[in-house]
Amino acid sequence: MALSYALAVIATLVAAIVLWNAATLYENYRKAKTTGLPVKIVYIASGAPLWMMFAPLIIPIASYLPFTGSFVAQYRRGWEARVRCRPHVELGDLFIIVTPSGNWLKVANTDVASDILKRKDEFGRDMEAFKVLDIYGKSLATSEGPDWNRHRKVAAVTFTEKNNELVWRESLREGSQMLEYWLHRSPQPMRTLGDDARVFTLNVLAAALFDKSYPFESREESKLREKSGKKDTAVGYRDSLSTILRLIIPILVFGEKVLREAWWLPMSIKKAGFAVSDFRTYVTELINEERALIAQGKQNSPNLVTNLVRACEQDDDGSMNVASSKPRRAILTKDEIISDLFVFAFAGNDTTAITLMHLLAYVSAHPDVQDWISEEIQYHTVGSEVLSWDYDTCVKLKRCWAVVYETLRLCHPLGQLVKTTGNTPRTLRHGDRTFSVPAKTTVEINLAAIHTHPRYWGTESNLTWNPKRFIAGSSLEDETLHADTAEQFFPWAYGRLVCPGKRFSQVELVAVLAACFRDHTVEPVPEKGETIEMARKRTVRLAEDIEMRLLNEMRQPGKVALKWRRRDQP
Numbered sequence: 001m002a003l004s005y006a007l008a009v010i011a012t013l014v015a016a017i018v019l020w021n022a023a024t025l026y027e028n029y030r031k032a033k034t035t036g037l038p039v040k041i042v043y044i045a046s047g048a049p050l051w052m053m054f055a056p057l058i059i060p061i062a063s064y065l066p067f068t069g070s071f072v073a074q075y076r077r078g079w080e081a082r083v084r085c086r087p088h089v090e091l092g093d094l095f096i097i098v099t100p101s102g103n104w105l106k107v108a109n110t111d112v113a114s115d116i117l118k119r120k121d122e123f124g125r126d127m128e129a130f131k132v133l134d135i136y137g138k139s140l141a142t143s144e145g146p147d148w149n150r151h152r153k154v155a156a157v158t159f160t161e162k163n164n165e166l167v168w169r170e171s172l173r174e175g176s177q178m179l180e181y182w183l184h185r186s187p188q189p190m191r192t193l194g195d196d197a198r199v200f201t202l203n204v205l206a207a208a209l210f211d212k213s214y215p216f217e218s219r220e221e222s223k224l225r226e227k228s229g230k231k232d233t234a235v236g237y238r239d240s241l242s243t244i245l246r247l248i249i250p251i252l253v254f255g256e257k258v259l260r261e262a263w264w265l266p267m268s269i270k271k272a273g274f275a276v277s278d279f280r281t282y283v284t285e286l287i288n289e290e291r292a293l294i295a296q297g298k299q300n301s302p303n304l305v306t307n308l309v310r311a312c313e314q315d316d317d318g319s320m321n322v323a324s325s326k327p328r329r330a331i332l333t334k335d336e337i338i339s340d341l342f343v344f345a346f347a348g349n350d351t352t353a354i355t356l357m358h359l360l361a362y363v364s365a366h367p368d369v370q371d372w373i374s375e376e377i378q379y380h381t382v383g384s385e386v387l388s389w390d391y392d393t394c395v396k397l398k399r400c401w402a403v404v405y406e407t408l409r410l411c412h413p414l415g416q417l418v419k420t421t422g423n424t425p426r427t428l429r430h431g432d433r434t435f436s437v438p439a440k441t442t443v444e445i446n447l448a449a450i451h452t453h454p455r456y457w458g459t460e461s462n463l464t465w466n467p468k469r470f471i472a473g474s475s476l477e478d479e480t481l482h483a484d485t486a487e488q489f490f491p492w493a494y495g496r497l498v499c500p501g502k503r504f505s506q507v508e509l510v511a512v513l514a515a516c517f518r519d520h521t522v523e524p525v526p527e528k529g530e531t532i533e534m535a536r537k538r539t540v541r542l543a544e545d546i547e548m549r550l551l552n553e554m555r556q557p558g559k560v561a562l563k564w565r566r567r568d569q570p
């Protein structure tokens, strides 16, 4: 009796959910049709919380079942990034994805994209989606209007060329140590691309934030060190940051206080709460230290924390506001500074780590490109020690920049620039048509599609990784690099919303390429029965197989197996 009652309740609940979804799907379909744009129905929204939680379980199981190919292709999160321009070639520059939880306008037209980006107040950020970043309160990424202007003004003077110089030095050092690990300490072949890329970017980021150096240590090596009880207090800053970035979802769900106090949570989750307060304590100490130095008219070495504090204390004429008679200018509060520093770390770490994974996988499968960049690096560094290369070398390595651009063209960690119409319908013009986009429509500028669309990139090689397309000229002497921003190519966005860490990430990625490829070369390791050519093709497929977690990333970096050697050794 009790069982049949329970079954009836479950059946009623399921029926209610199905009916509710059918009703909202129909309503959203009706709204989408008013635009006159092509419509594509998707029964589960990629960003629906339940789907985000269960897709990683359901999709792998489904992929082993018969007749599920199109379901898996359509519902694996991040499918838009994986199929790149294809749906737009089929349906047009603009189309609407209709789901039970909302409508998504997909844009793969450069004029419409530019119009949307210019009308920042009409096509704003979806603040609900960014709430996850408010761990320390409002920040650059989660504020709007005058508040956003305040944060942005400070960010503009925080990411200085001096700081990029620090990023260059640190990336060369860290890159050399990572290479040393791959050559001598890692198990062979090396299969830890995903973990190693994240350790690399986290160490560089921590160095840029706090001006502290962290020797490259693989995840395995860190675990062994922790087990042996060798505590290193200097890694506290970096590790608290690492824990927060890894456990961002539990932090969002439970909040810092619950995480720290709940007896019922496992320690592996609870530690996120302690990491949040540790990071706050570290950064507060650094802020206080810097403020004390400013008051004494002294200067610490520049890093993102000191730059931010100074930017807040600086008057418009550039002088430091140290006179006690003047009111303190402090255009950001201490909490806002902490929050911005956290957001820099959040926005800067995985984006760069993911790009590095794709980049190394692609380069490993293209020995011709390795020779091409090695020739350039050797030309500009003529036998000198990697760590002695000055910052001016960075801009000379145009081929390495081209490798970074081409990788982002095909594999972008964001994939889309996401905006919303908010509570008001907005008009858009496409060609000679003007139409109204309903209120509460998510508008996605589809970078993955614009960066590969045959109209902008031709039909021959639009989907082929070829960094040489970004270089003009025929010899090292006269080569020029195309711009990092063009109508059909804007991986760091542009205009008022351009990524403040653009130069930071460019310098970091060029440095690691240069440190690894001047004297060394890498090759995918063939599986049983494979030729080297087959292994290269498989590695490219792995590089291009994207899945969305928080960002779009390589789905199976652990399947990339690489072997490094010195160029002068067989």
Ligand code: HEM
Pocket (backbone or CB within 6 Å): 140, 141, 142, 152, 343, 344, 345, 347, 348, 349, 351, 352, 355, 408, 413, 414, 417, 418, 491, 492, 493, 497, 498, 499, 500, 501, 502, 504, 505
């Ligand atoms: C390959 C690496 C990177 C890529 C492809 C990238 C790309 C982007 C893009 C496209 C945006 C605009 C997003 C939008 O408008 O919706 C953005 C914003 C942002 N990026 Fe980056 N980024 C990278 C690295 C970094 C780094 C290293 C940092 C900092 C250390 C950083 C900090 C930020 C911040 C704080 C924002 C938000 C800016 C604002 O709200 O005004 N990014 N990034």
